[in-house]
Amino acid sequence: MLDGVQASSISPVFVGRGAELSQLADALARASAGEPQVVVVGGEAGVGKTRLLEEFLGAARHMDVVTSVGGCIEIGADGLPFAPVSTVLRSLYRQLEGEMSAAVAGQEGELARLLPELGEPTQQFDDEVGRARLFELTARLLESLSQERTLVLAVEDLHWADRSTRELLAYLIRSLHHARVVLMASYRSDDIHRRHPLRPFLAELDRLRTVQRVELPRLGRVEVRDQIAGIQGVREPARALVDEVFERSEGNPFFVEELTTHCATCDLSDSLRDVLLVRVEALPDAAQRVVQIAAGGGTTVEFGLLAAVVGGPQDELLAALRAAVGAHVLAPTEDGDGYRFRHALVREAVSDDLLPGERTALSRRYAEAVEADPSLVRAEHHAARLASYWYRAHDVAKALPAVLDAAVQARRRYAYSEQLRLLDRALELWESASVETRRRLRPFDHADAYPACGCDDDAVRYLDLLAETVSTALLAGERKRALTAIKKALRLLEDGEGEHTGDPLRAAWFWTQKSKLRGLNRQGDGWDELAKAQELVRGLPPSPVHAEALANVAAYGALHPHDPDILTTAQRAVDLAGVVGAEAIELHARTTLGYLLVESGDADAGVAEMRAAARRSGEHGMVAIVGRAYTNLGDVLHGLGRFAEALEVLDEGLALLKRFGQPGRKGWLYGNRAESLFALGRWDEAERSLEDARQNADTPWSLITSSLVTGQLAVLRGRSGQAAEALAEARRLCGTHDPQPQHMIPLITLELDIEASRGRLAEARQVLMKAVEVGFPMGTERYAWPLLLSAAIAESESRGLPSADAGRAEVLAAVRRTARRLPRLYPAPTVYGLLADAELLRAEGRSDPVRWEEAIAGLDALDMPYLLAFARYRLAESLLEARPGPASRVEAERLLRPAHAVAQQLDAVPLRDGVQLLCARARIALHAEAAAEPARRAEPTPPGESFGLTPRERDVLALVAAGHSNRQIADELYISPKTASVHVSNILAKLDVGNRGQAAALAHRLGLVPALPVTAG
Known part of the structure; x- marks a missing residue:
């Protein structure tokens, strides 16, 4: 558009940033060696952040490094979701189109939400996990592109970034572990007030070892002199000029440029804002007007949009733009499609100089131009720009529908924080909107079970707007905001104001969401709210709300003490969801139904139901359900004692999540995987899986199983201190708001084991008796049997200690009484029951080899090396005690050698020491060579x-x-x-x-x- 006009800097000399350039060069060298780097550049406005980036990026390009820059866009109070990331990816696409197309093959529809050049975004999107999936796919894309080259990706003006951009950057910073990438970002430090949203983001970055912070200071007097010399093209500028510019600019390079340019020709006031406007005021009137109009459009304005708003002959516009670019007020954008202010400070000064009426009129003209010709702005920016312009034009009738359209577009891009801010703006505008305006609004396309709008003309009702706010706030992690909207909606429904009366379905939906919030906020288990929702839908025709309410009731029952009819509730939820075509709800309900069928004794039917739900969720790409379905199926198989099969299922689930680019739920799968590896005697692998669980945890609850397995491993390896730390972590993660048996009983077992390992029998007994008093609800036997076995072991180990004999009979009686009530439906609980029976006899001094042989026979059907080694050790001890003689000694030796080998391999110190002590007392050689060669090697003289x-x-x-x-x-x-x-x-x-x-x-x-x-x- 303006051939020959360059956006060059006024100062040809770059001064005073040698140390910072060296720091950036070091980061580039490390990234080129395969260690991703993150550099955050901060400094006040005008201190030279952009110039530093330009110099560094220019040097990097000479080293065949691929660079890309994206700037955060300020449009009033609304940043465009992911705008700088889209710009960065667009630049990469121009430079590496072929490789990028190959890297995104199969995922174009998802990544098109960030880069429309890849094609049409997929119409199917998943509220719960789509955002995380998009982030993961972006990280994978950058890793793929950096395999053959180093990438430097920079984001400018991070202080204007939308929350979605900040969260994506945070994800990339944490996730890029094996990429030749330098991620850079700059921000204006003087804009970061105490409540600025960037502040917590920066605080989080400071805790990461991989992040470097570069703070640009102002220039010193010598550096200011060198900069003035470069601007003027002289060796030594006048001393008086240097003194005046240094004093007025206080070392700010941008102000040095402005003051140097104008000091000799203008009588400047003391206001720096006036200094910024001097360059604008020196332009011809037509150019000044174009600059003012550009300031009303935002930090960057497309040429076509600017032409539409300015009006008049294009030649006159181009002449005005040429003058503004030549005076270093405006600069062409990198893609050559528009113009930006050379410095944001200039735009702010020009915008502030407009009268309020002028700003409002300009916003209206921009809105009318974009509305008349949407092609004037990028398609992904259209809704947000139009919403912002109409809002600043104070036109409620136009602004409200535009804001709601922008909210819908933000949701489709998984920009939930931006959507929530737009919905808040819509709620603000609602009060001023006319009834006619409200009726013209299009209904929301709710992705959840919220009932479709059924009011006149399909208008969006206020309740629907509140529902969308609740759903979005939950996705954005703004729980307080969600609870506020829920309370407001329920108040309207209960008070029966006008159109809000007689709407049990909507009321049930809001109660269901409140139940979720109770759990998320750790303020209870949410049962009261679920019961209210269930009561509201009772007797109503089938609907997604009805199905979801029953599905949630069934899921609650699977995790808490419940009545036998919970199985019927789960089946009804499946049936209702099938009738109304709510497939996601149906698959969730089927997973719960399968779990409850297994609990009721029908393992084959339950596992088949869960497998079918898991398979369907994978085939249909329902990623949120994939995680839950495979986690629960693996857990059920583990509880049945089918550990190897559980491991296969969990690995299949992890592979699916990786294929879908979904990191969420991996923490659960890795934790359950560690539990199965632990049972299989693959303890070192289990520890690695526990580490994977911690790295992939998406919620505190996903780490509870990992903490418990960590504690169990530590106890069996004789590390009581580490076990106590794991117990404290598990207790903290469980909290007190929702004591689920699946967590609380293993936690009690771990506590008892720790107390017993430290010789604190009285405390161990107290832990047990409290649990026995509470009791073990139906379906918890898989957790209760290990607790009873641990209690029996603690008692039998303390046999013969006078201080422990008192009270033993009462404890053993309580264990026996509880054991009689617990079912032994499946192999794993049955084996634990046999072990507990044998251990109880040992605690009473009546160890019976037959009982231990029965337990070993049961263990032979399972793959549990540690428990098998333990049972062999106990059987050997029982044989030596009950049937003294050579034959028993030979049989004991046959049992103790493999038991000792397993203990050694697993580093199970207490079991190993127990086996060794028994062998020493019974004069049994653990190793065949030792038995064949009585003469011992020379050893230190034994004590005594x-x-x-x-x-x-x-x-x-x-x-x-x-x-x-x-x-x-x-x-x-x-x-x-x-x-x-x-x-x-x-x-x-x-x-x-x-x-x-x-x-x-x-x-x-x-x-x-x-x-x-x-x-x-």
């Missing part, structure tokens, strides 16, 4: 050898020191009481002491005996 104690006497002395009687020593070492008495007499003689107490004291004082390890199952 100087007293002439034999190995067996040292074993006896250890038990004497522990306070055991001769009978107890005989039981422990599988010898007769008479033989034990002889050993004790010999020990007293060799130690030259008079009684057992003196022998114990001497043994401890001289370190003749080690501390006896506590063996935890």
Whole structure:
């Protein structure tokens, strides 16, 4: 449009930023080596952020680096959703069209929401997970493009960024781990007031190790002198000029340029705003008017739109633009399609200089031009620009529908925060809108179960606007805003004002949303609200609201104590959703139905139902349901003891989420995956999966299972401190608002195990008795049986300790009483029940090898290496105790060797130590080579050898020191009481002491005996 006119800087010399350029060059070098970098440049307006970026990007391009820049756009109070990211991607598309097309193959419809050049955005969009999917696909695209080259992507004026842009940038910063990418952003630090939305974003970045902050200071006097010299093209500028410019500009490079240019020709006032306007006021009248009109259009104005608003011959417009560009007031945009102010400060000064009526009139002219010819602006900007112009034109009749159209477009781009702000503006305009204006409004195309508008002329009612606000606020994470809208809607419905009377479906929908909020805000379990919704839809014809209410009631029942008729509720929800064609609700309900069928005893039907729901959700690309369906199916299979199958299902779910570009719900899947790996004895893999769960957690609740598995692993590896930390984390994540048995019972089990491992039996008993008093509702046996087994182990391990004998009978009776009530429907609960039965007998001193053999037979049908090793260890102990003799010793050796090998492999320290101690007492060699070669290698002299104690006497002395009687020593070492008495007499003689107490004291004082390890199952 203006051939030969360049948007060059006034100052040809770039001064005072050597250190900052070096920092950026270092970041580029690291990124080129495969380590993504993030640099955030801050500084006051005019300090030179853009110039620094230009210099750096120019140098990068000379190194064959692909660069792309996008600027955040200020349109009144409304930023355009994802505008700078779209600009960055558009620039990349121009430079790398072929490679970019290949990289987005199959996902063009989703990424077209950011880059329309890829084609038409897909019409199907998923409110719950679409946003996260879009973010993940963007990250993958950048990783793909950076495989063969380094990318430098810059976003300017981050202080104007919409929230969606900030959230996408935050996601990219956290997600780009293996990409040759430098992400850069600049912001105006003097605009970041205490409540500015960018402040928490910057605070979050400061916590990330990968983010570098560059703060640009003002220039010093010497640097100001060098800048003036460059502007004037002289070696040494006049000292008086340098002094005056330095004093007036205070080292701000932009003001240095303005003052240097005008100091010699103008008598300037003290106002810097006037300094900014001097360059504009020096333009011809026609050019000044064009600049004023451009200021009313925003930071950037397309040429066609500017021409439509200015009117008149195009030659005159071009002449005016040539003057404005030549005077460095305006500059062509990078794509050559429009004009921007050389500096935002100039635009702000020009806009502030307009009279209020002028600004309103200009906004109307812009709105009329865009409305008359939508092609004047980019299609993705059209709705937002029109809404902003009409709003600033104070035309309610035009602004309200335009704002609602913009809100719809924002939702389709997953820009929920921007949509919510537009809806708030619509609620503001509603009060001033005429009835006729309201009736002309198009109804919302609700993606959830909210009932379609049924009022006259399909107008958007106020309730519908509130419903859209609730739905959007929940998606945007603005829960307080959602609750405010819900309360307002329910107040209108309950008060029965005018058109809001007699609407039970809408009331039920709002109560359902309030139930969700109760859980999200940790203010209760939401049952009261669900019950209200269920009552409101009772007897009404089938509808999505009815189906969703029943589906939520059934889902609540699956996680909480419930009546047997909850299965019927789940089936009704499935049937209703099928009748009204609400497939998403139907698949959610089918997943719940399958879970409840398994709980009721029909595992085959339940698993089949859940598999079908998971398969359908994947085939139809219903990503939100994929996560829940596969998480729950894997959990059910785990509970049935089908651990390998559960692992396959969870891996399939993770693969689907990856294919769909959906990171959400991965935390749940990885946590459940770790649980199955833990059961399968693949503990190191389980730890890696736990780390993946933490990296992919989308809510605190998704980490509860991970924390519990971490604690269980720590207990069985003898790390009680780590286990206690995991317990504290799990308790914090569970909270107190919604104590679900699936979390609370394993949490109690972990607490009991920790107390027992620390020898705090009284505390462990207290934990158990509290749980027994509360009871275990139907469907919780898979969690209750491990708790009862842990309690029995704690009691049996403390057998023989005088301080622990009191109260044991009461605890064992409580465990037996509870066990009788718990069903053993499936293999895993059955095996836990058999183990608990055998352990209870051991705690009573009546260990029965037959019971342990039954438990091992049950374990042979499952793949649970740790529990099998534990049961073998217990069986060996029971055989040695019940049937002393060579045959039992041989059988015990056969059992203990594989048990010890598993304990060693898993690093299960308490089990390993228990096996080793039993072998030592029974004189069993753990390794075949040790049995074949009696002569031992030279070892350090054992404690007590100087007293002439034999190995067996040292074993006896250890038990004497522990306070055991001769009978107890005989039981422990599988010898007769008479033989034990002889050993004790010999020990007293060799130690030259008079009684057992003196022998114990001497043994401890001289370190003749080690501390006896506590063996935890």
